[in-house]
Amino acid sequence: xxxxxxxxxxxxxxxxxxxxxxxxxVAVPFSIMRVGPLPSFFLEAGSLLGCLAxxxxxxxxxxxxTRIPAASYYFAALAIFWAAQARxxxxxxIGMSDMVAWTFAILALLCWACRGWVARLGAERAVSVLAGxxxxxxVLQAMVGWLQYTDLAGKFHGVLMYRKGIVEGQLAQRNHxxxxxxxxxxxxxxLWAQRRLAWFVAVPLMLLIAATMGLTGSRTIFGYxxxxxxxxxxxxxxxxxxxTRTVWGLGLAAALVLLGQFAVEPVLDLFREGTITSAADRxxxxxxxxxxxxxxxxxxxxxxxLSAPWxxxxxxxxxxxxxxxNVYPTTFRPYETDVLFTHSHNSFLNLLAEMxxxxxALVLLGxxxxxxxxxxxxxxxxxxFILALMSVSLVHSALEYPLWYIYFLSIFALFIxxxxxxxxxxxxxxxxxxxxxxxxxxxAIALLSAGIVYTATAYQDLRQFSAGGGSTAQQAKNIAxxxxxxxxxxxxxYYAHFQLISHFDPGSATVPPWAEEAAESLRYRPYAxxxxxxxxxxxxx
Numbered sequence: 001x002x003x004x005x006x007x008x009x010x011x012x013x014x015x016x017x018x019x020x021x022x023x024x025x026v027a028v029p030f031s032i033m034r035v036g037p038l039p040s041f042f043l044e045a046g047s048l049l050g051c052l053a054x055x056x057x058x059x060x061x062x063x064x065x066t067r068i069p070a071a072s073y074y075f076a077a078l079a080i081f082w083a084a085q086a087r088x089x090x091x092x093x094i095g096m097s098d099m100v101a102w103t104f105a106i107l108a109l110l111c112w113a114c115r116g117w118v119a120r121l122g123a124e125r126a127v128s129v130l131a132g133x134x135x136x137x138x139v140l141q142a143m144v145g146w147l148q149y150t151d152l153a154g155k156f157h158g159v160l161m162y163r164k165g166i167v168e169g170q171l172a173q174r175n176h177x178x179x180x181x182x183x184x185x186x187x188x189x190x191l192w193a194q195r196r197l198a199w200f201v202a203v204p205l206m207l208l209i210a211a212t213m214g215l216t217g218s219r220t221i222f223g224y225x226x227x228x229x230x231x232x233x234x235x236x237x238x239x240x241x242x243x244t245r246t247v248w249g250l251g252l253a254a255a256l257v258l259l260g261q262f263a264v265e266p267v268l269d270l271f272r273e274g275t276i277t278s279a280a281d282r283x284x285x286x287x288x289x290x291x292x293x294x295x296x297x298x299x300x301x302x303x304x305x306l307s308a309p310w311x312x313x314x315x316x317x318x319x320x321x322x323x324x325x326n327v328y329p330t331t332f333r334p335y336e337t338d339v340l341f342t343h344s345h346n347s348f349l350n351l352l353a354e355m356x357x358x359x360x361a362l363v364l365l366g367x368x369x370x371x372x373x374x375x376x377x378x379x380x381x382x383x384x385f386i387l388a389l390m391s392v393s394l395v396h397s398a399l400e401y402p403l404w405y406i407y408f409l410s411i412f413a414l415f416i417x418x419x420x421x422x423x424x425x426x427x428x429x430x431x432x433x434x435x436x437x438x439x440x441x442x443x444a445i446a447l448l449s450a451g452i453v454y455t456a457t458a459y460q461d462l463r464q465f466s467a468g469g470g471s472t473a474q475q476a477k478n479i480a481x482x483x484x485x486x487x488x489x490x491x492x493x494y495y496a497h498f499q500l501i502s503h504f505d506p507g508s509a510t511v512p513p514w515a516e517e518a519a520e521s522l523r524y525r526p527y528a529x530x531x532x533x534x535x536x537x538x539x540x541x
Contacts, residue, residue: 007122007125009125009128009129009132009196013120013121014121014125014129016057016058016061017054017057017058017117017121017126017129018129018132018133019053019057020050020053020054020057020058020113021054021129021130021133021414022133022136023049023050023053023054024047024050024051024054024407024410024411024414025130025133025134025137025411025414026133026136026137026140027046027050028043028046028047028050028407028410029043029137029141029170029171029180029407030137030140030141030170031043031046031170032158032159032160032161032170032172033046034172035463036463036466037462037463037466037495037498037499038459038495040405040406040407041456041459042456042459043405043406043407044405044406044407045452045455045456045459046407047406047407047410048103048106048406048410048448048452049449049452050410051106051107051109051110051410051413052106052109052445052448052449052452054110054113055109055110055112055113055441055445056442056445057113058113058116058117059113059438059441059442059445061120063113063116063117063119063120064112064113064116064438064441065116065119066112066115066116066118066119067115068112068115069111069112069114069115069370069417069421070369070370070372070421070422071108071111071114071115071370071371071413071416071417071419072108072109072111072112072115073108073370074108074111074366074367074369074370074416075104075105075107075108075111075413076104076105076108077362077366078101078104078362078363078366079100079101079102079103079104079105079108080101081355081358081359081362082097082098082100082101082104082315083097083098083101085097085311085314085315085355085359086098086314086315089311089313089314091314091315091316091317092520092523092524093316093490093493093494093521093524094490095489095490095491095492095493095494096315096316096491096494097314097315097316098490098491099491100315102448102451103406103409105448106448107409107410107413109441109444109445110410110413110414110417111370111413111416111417112417113417114126114414114417114418115417115421117129117418118418118421123379123382123418123420124194124382126418127190127382127385127386127418128190128191128194128196130187130414130418131187131188131190131191131196131385132187132191132196134183134184134186134187134389135184135187135188135191135205137180137183137184138180138181138183138184138185138187138188138209139184139205139208139209141169141170141171141177141180141181141184141212142169142181142184142208142209142212144160144161144169144170145167145168145169145177145212145215145216146212146215147160148160148161148162148163148166148167148168148169149167149215149276151164167212167215167216167217167276168216169181174216174217174218175216175218175220175396175399175400175402176402176405176408177216177218178213178216178218178220178221178224179218179220179392179393179396179402179408181209181212181213181216182213182221182224182257182392183389183392183411184209185206185209185210185213185253185254185256185257186250186253186385186388186389186392187389188202188205188206188209188253189202189206189246189249189250189251189252189253190246190249190250190385192249192252193245193246193248193249193250193381194246206252206253206256207256210253210256210257210259210260211260211264213257213260213261214260214261214263214264214265214276214278214279215264215276216279217276217277217278217279217281217282218279219279219282219283220395220396220399220400221257221261221279222258222261222279222283223395223396223398223399224254224257224391224392224395224396225254225257225258226395227388227391227392227394227395228250228251228253228254228388228391229254231384231387231388231391232247232250232251232254232384232388233247235247235380235383235384235387238375238377238380239377239380239381239383239384240377240380242377242380242381243380243381243383243384245381246380246381246384246385247381247384250384250385250388261278261279261280262278262280264276264278265278265280265281292335293335293341293345294345294346294399296327296328296333296335297322297341297343297344297345297346298344298345298346298349299327300321300322300325300327300344301318301322301344301346301349301350301352301353302349302352302353303325303327304317304318304321304322304325304353305349305352305353305356307321308356309352309356309357310356310357310358311355311356311358311359312351312352312353312354312355312356312359313353313354314354315354315355316354316524316525317353317354318342318343318344318350318353318354319340319341319342319343319524319525319526320523320524320525320526321353322340322341322342322344323340323526323530340526340527342525343401343404345399345400345401346397346398346399347397347398347400347401347403347404348360348364348397348398350401351363367416370416370419371386371387371390371416371419372422373419373420373421373422374386374387374419374420376420376422379420379421382420383419383420386415386418386419386420389415390412390415390416393408393412393415455489455491455492458485458488458489458492459492459495461481461485462482462485462492462495462496462499464481465477465478465481465482465485465499466478466482466499468502475503478503479500479503479514482496482497482499482500483496483500483514486500486517486518494521494524494525496518497517497518497519497520497521498518498521498522498525500514500515500518500521501515501518501519501521501522501532501533503515504518504519504532504536506531506532506535506536506539511536511539511540515536516536516540519532519533519536519537520533
């Protein structure tokens with residue numbers, strides 16, 4: 001190692017950063033606590049609590065003396081826009097927008113904490129701690145992937161995710177799994193390039209992760225490799241020799257990923273014939289966008305955007321407008337007849353449809369403004385590593401919606417928070433110890449944490465009241481409980497209404513008042529049981 005003990009990643013002054021990042025990057029994605037009606041709720045709540053824990057650790061470590069960075073203003077602006085749009089447009093479920101707005105507010109605090117650690121440790125050292133946590137998480141997930149491949153994961157029911165024939169780690173989706181592992185590959189390349197990791201450690205770890213990615217069958221992996229093929233040479237030309245070793249490290253990671261897509265299957269076939277279908281096989285089998293579910297949803301999203309180009313139809317409006325918009329050549333859906341899409345599977349098109357040009361520009365242009373330091377030559381090579389990590393998420397977002405899951409969005413926000421500051425911002429001196437600011441921040445952490453715990457408690461009640469069957473008295477208790485949640489918890493109102501409507505019999509002599517209100521949930525997100533909304537609306541005239 002060429003790194004002195006003073007700059008070591010494992011030191012007393014980095015302990016709290018390791019802990020905070022571990023909670024966000026490793027602990028939450030490793031959990032399988034997914035329970036309906038919103039399966040990701042506890043994971044997303046845990047991710048936000050992890051973010052607040054890192055902010056608290058930063059505060060009490062004395063690292064929160066830096067000026068508020070551009071990234072914090074960026075997320076604060078998004079929070080204001082999401083909350084304002086819902087009220088101006090009088091959306092049916094304002095709480096759904098508020099859930100996002102409060103998330104952005106927490107991420108604004110998170111980015112401030114990241115800037116504080118950069119000021120304390122230096123950019124390279126702080127980013128290397130982030131890379132170390134990403135690599136740790138990827139290795140742990142890869143080990144789970146191999147347990148799933150060998151079916152040994154089935155022996156750890158309740159602890160490890162396991163569905164026979166699918167390698168998905170603890171992420172519950174193979175595309176999400178490959179996304180997460182790609183972060184780990186790039187982190188290993190960075191740590192080797194910075195001489196934080198010896199080659200005889202980095203290469204075996206990269207081979208392990210790359211081989212695991214070969215098991216997933218995720219076609220988006222080729223998109224990640226293509227993104228590296230474009231980004232790395234351009235950045236090398238821009239930055240000169242400052243980033244040569246880093247570009248080689250990240251390039252090696254991408255090359256091994258590509259190798260794994262073609263080499264893992266034939267090697268494994270020597271031992272277990274026909275046990276996996278690689279991403280290369282899935283692509284060569286003739287899969288295409290045209291005529292697929294994604295293709296039609298993209299067409300619908302574009303038509304919805306054109307109908308309200310400036311401000312869209314409001315956050316969460318795609319399920320309804322996607323249901324009403326017909327782009328099919330034969331007037332009915334020629335694909336998956338048993339599912340309705342609630343997202344267009346292209347985050348950029350979905351933003352245009354729901355938030356319009358104004359909201360989408362705020363998201364994308366604001367993000368470029370927040371990470372503008374990555375494009376300044378003086379900030380190489382940290383800039384290219386952050387851009388590489390972000391490009392993985394952005395490529396995936398063109399095909400799905402990973403950043404709609406808070407536990408992915410929180411990690412993505414870390415990349416923005418650790419992005420190098422612009423030259424002008426770096427020249428500003430840190431602020432002194434301001435007791436008022438510290439007290440206000442501590443109060444904000446406490447209130448936000450209490451709000452998350454309160455909502456989680458209400459969600460647990462929602463799950464209990466959503467149980468079907470039982471006596472007439474029990475059903476009446478469930479209805480009353482769901483009504484109470486709908487009245488007092490705006491963020492869970494939609495889910496309470498959706499569960500309430502299951503207690504409504506369209507053929508009954510009367511329609512109870514709660515059923516008329518709850519039926520709006522089926523208009524907000526139409527599913528196959530939207531017929532209940534139709535009956536309720538018909539009977540209401």
